[in-house]
Amino acid sequence: MSLFQKKSRRSEDESWISVSDLMAGLMMVFLFIAVIYAKDADQRAQNVSEIVTEWQDSELEIYEALEREFSEDLERWQASIQKETLTIRFASPEILFARGSDEITPEFALILDDFIPRYIKLLHSRFEDQIKEVRIEGHTSSEWLRESTETEAFIGNMELSQRRTRSVLQHALAVEGLDSDSEIPWMRATVSANGLSSARIILRDGIEDREKSRRVEFTIRTKTKEALFKILERISPAIERQI
Numbered sequence: 001m002s003l004f005q006k007k008s009r010r011s012e013d014e015s016w017i018s019v020s021d022l023m024a025g026l027m028m029v030f031l032f033i034a035v036i037y038a039k040d041a042d043q044r045a046q047n048v049s050e051i052v053t054e055w056q057d058s059e060l061e062i063y064e065a066l067e068r069e070f071s072e073d074l075e076r077w078q079a080s081i082q083k084e085t086l087t088i089r090f091a092s093p094e095i096l097f098a099r100g101s102d103e104i105t106p107e108f109a110l111i112l113d114d115f116i117p118r119y120i121k122l123l124h125s126r127f128e129d130q131i132k133e134v135r136i137e138g139h140t141s142s143e144w145l146r147e148s149t150e151t152e153a154f155i156g157n158m159e160l161s162q163r164r165t166r167s168v169l170q171h172a173l174a175v176e177g178l179d180s181d182s183e184i185p186w187m188r189a190t191v192s193a194n195g196l197s198s199a200r201i202i203l204r205d206g207i208e209d210r211e212k213s214r215r216v217e218f219t220i221r222t223k224t225k226e227a228l229f230k231i232l233e234r235i236s237p238a239i240e241r242q243i
Helices: 003-070 106-130 150-174 183-190 223-242
Strands: 079-082 087-090 131-139 191-195 215-222
Touching: 003 079, 003 106, 003 215, 087 106, 106 131, 106 150, 106 183, 106 215, 106 223, 131 150, 131 183, 131 223, 150 183, 150 191, 150 215, 183 191, 215 223
Parallel strands: 131 191
Antiparallel strands: 079 087, 087 215, 131 215
16 A cells, blocks of 8 residues: 555545544534423423412412302392403493493392402402402393494494493592502503403303393403413413424
């Protein structure tokens, strides 16, 4: 074998060793990245798990407090508590408003006079730090004037439901028995009026139940739920990139 051939073989061997070293180095880098990412993913999963647990415990505590406070009144008010959404639903339309009117009936006014002070005192005194918003939601059926289009009916009911929730909020802020120095300011900062028209009708056997769809609801949104949503929003793009 000539000297040139020996040098060429040695050069090839050195080149192969160099490539092998490079591949080994790259594998170590990728392994390091994978370990770091896995650790980060585990931390994110732990954060989500902790917030989910906190959210569930917090909402269960609020639900049980609402049950203890109002369980004896619900049948008389023709109301119910929705555990999943922390919603108190007033679902007897003939008690709430006259058909097509935003004026609270005398019967519903008496219910609110009893309900609002107890509801606000409970939430403000025990759960102020946990509550982000209390939503007064007005819901209607999809029914409107016979000659109306679906869009006209939806907009007409939207305006009606918004007027109704404003009437409820106005009445709530004027109810006797609330502390004007703490509870009223908290209500102004926390309680909102939301008219939702027929966006969330109630179905029975796949058919709209018009009577049950006409309702007023008080729904609690907790801060832990908002924190969970924010975390899910942050990690969802990363999840989508891996799919």
